[in-house]
Amino acid sequence: MLIEKYDVEVFTPPCEPGAERYAARARLTTDISEVLPYLNATLRSAIYHPSANALTWKKGGHNIAFHAYEVATSNAEDREGAEKELRGIIDLVNRTWERRAEIKPDTTTRQRPTPMAIYKLLPNTNCKQCREATCYSFALKLAVSQKKLADCPPLSEPQYAEQLTALQEIVIEAPAIG
Ligand code: SF4
CATH class of the missing domain: 3.30.310.10 (TATA-Binding Protein)
Incomplete structure (x- = not known):
């Protein structure tokens, strides 16, 4: 062990x-x-x-x-x-x-997801609840950890559950530890 x-x-x-x-x-x-x-x-x-x-x-x-x-x-x-x-x-x-x-060890560093990859998983309603003008501008900030998934309230609605799960897999949010 x-x-x-x-x-x-x-x-x-x-x-x-x-x-x-x-x-x-x-x-x-x-x-x-x-x-x-x-x-x-x-x-x-x-x-x-x-x-x-x-x-x-x-x-x-x-x-x-x-x-x-x-x-x-x-x-x-x-x-x-x-x-x-x-x-x-x-x-x-x-x-x-x-x-x-x-297991074959992997020493490579994966890249952050692109804003477009994130954008494709957002609700795309441009509702502005995240205080951004568009979903794409939100995706730009999410890609560099300046926003969190929780800043997009519609993502917590049931119809976006699959998109939210996919985003949680790829988005790197600012560490909340420490
Ligand atoms: S709150 Fe979500 S759905 Fe609304 S504009 Fe922002 S990213 Fe788009």
Whole structure:
């Protein structure tokens, strides 16, 4: 097992005061750098940052970050949810490490989605609820993490559920951790 011991800290990110969302961080006693290329190979939409020795990943609405001695997740509804999510991610790291002989490691860095790729998944009604003049201008800002998916209220409507899931897979939102 790669990660055997770790300390868990659950907190409300100071960058989101009053947001009532929770983040959790595991401080590790083991360097997990070697598993990052294996996670990069198996986690869809993960982005590996070799120079920073880090990997970020979007899982549902959670922003997850892997560093040499730390794993963190954000955007949970409550403290219990944040800790449960974090422990699940630790298990994922350990499972991936145990399967590494079957996985071809990937050290490439995937690119951010283009504004057009994002635009095609938006409601395209230009309703301006996001305070942008058009859906395309919203897509431009979402592509560079200056907006969040939650800034487009229509995306939470049932008819856009599939588009929202697809966007959650590809969009890299500004990390809410720390
Ligand atoms: S709130 Fe959503 S649907 Fe409305 S203009 Fe903005 S991106 Fe388009």
